[in-house]
Amino acid sequence: MMQNPPDLRPDIAHARLRQGDARPGQPTIGMVSLGCPKALVDSERILTRLRAEGYGISPDYSGADAVIVNTCGFLDSAKAESLEAIGEALAENGRVIVTGCLGAEEDFITGAHPSVLAVTGPHQYEQVLDAVHSAVPPAPDPFIDLLPAQEVSLTPRHYSYLKISEGCNHKCKFCIIPDMRGKLASRPANAVLREAERLVEAGVKELLVISQDTSAYGVDLRHAAAPWKDNEVRAHITDLSRELGRLGAWVRLHYVYPYPHVRNLIPLMAEGLVLPYLDIPFQHAHPETLRRMARPAAAAKTLDEIAAWRAACPDITLRSTFIVGYPGETEEEFETLLDWLDEARLDRVGCFQYENVAGARSNELPDHVPDEVKQERWDRFMEKAQAISAAKLDAKVGQRMDVIVDAVDADGATCRTKGDAPEIDGHLFIDERHEALSPGDIVTVTVDEASEYDLWGRLD
Secondary structure (H helix, E strand, O other), X not given: OOEOOOOOOOOOOOOOOOOOOOOOOOOEEEEEEEOOHHHHXXXXXXXXXXXXXXXXXXXXXXXXXXXXXXXXXXXXXXXXXXXXXXXXHXXXXXXXXXXXHHHHOHHHHHHHOOOOOEEOOOOOHHHHHHHHHHHOOOOOOOXXXXXXXXXXXXXXXXXXXEEOEEOOOOOOOOOOHHHHHOOOEEOOHHHHHHHHHHHHHOOOOEEEEEOOOHHHOOOOOOOOEEEEOOEEEEOOHHHHHHHHHOOOOEEEEOOOOOOHHHHHOHHHHHHOOOOOEXXXXXXXXXXXXXXXXOOOOOHHHHHHHHHHHHHHOOOOEEEEEEEEOOOOOOHXXXXXXXXXXXXXXOOEEEEEEOOOOOOOHHXXXXXXXXXXXXXXXXXXXXXXXXXXHHHHHHOOOOOEEEEEEEEEEOOEEEEEEOOOOOOOOOOEEEOOOOOOOOOOOEEEEEEEEEOOOOEEEEEO
């Protein structure tokens, strides 16, 4: 769906490998990672495995013996971006292995780029390694490469994505993720916690919990308990979140469906164990639109849940994404969405114009909305969302809050509040007395100024 910004893109980022770390004769692999954070975690795992086998990681095309392109195939526009990235890697390097969601459509890829070395599907780690072995045989140094490898991170050192499951059991008509990634497959709770503990010990200050459906974590395991420390932990999002919160890092939950048991997470947020932040994909508000999407049609009850969450945790930040111009969406249905947004007053909102995806059942629905109408509705939706965001942020002026520092330069420090996730939400900027700050610092500020999406503050 999105390409990582230039300072985070794995094809040009240095991850945690410094230039010059490669030893003479060491085979090297480059990586281009497209799509969502779940794909970024897959890229990190592949590179970690390769480094453990003696491969170096190249930050650019020219220094790589081969390049892996981890693709996105969620939307047709994402497929086009993936094909473009494959073509660029072929032009710059010539030896390309393709994996990821679009890899499930091998003929589509080889039809456009017949010279790729191999094509594998999403989270097929062993097949990717086999393809790398065939293209660039390993040449490990037994005195260096058999030492336990530190995990490769493609994000800044102070935060990390923590994937708790693969796949999805939903059957939304506009989505082909279950076809590409399969049904829900949760990781055991102790495996997730061990990874999280290692990350925190390595200096990670913020854990970003991701999956396709975080609320459903552990359903496929029947919430089986696993040994952890001197106790057991169930594979359940409430139990997992509680244990993650005890590790001492910020814990941020993404892709949470509003099931009834989500209300049990709110006390953890009020206690400070988990960040008061919920990322919930509502998608729409009109019951008929939701029915055509094959999603739960309970927008009114959702408003009741939102009110209950805010009553239990007044500082909670709610973010969501919506689709406008879905097939059959009438002006009345769209206006219901605007009215719902007025009442819900969500803090962070994203919006997509509907587009067909090869293989999605929504393609066959009647009454597709013209592009010019989709654009007009998107403009109206974003105008309202921006006004709500501006009012919400303006109310924060004068408040004291903790922020995490993401970057520091001569002009100031770029930070995030507890209500801002990396790459998708806003920032808080500090432009005075910032010289001693470093990425990963958590500091207290007083908010001085607000815009539609960002804040400015001063150190206390």
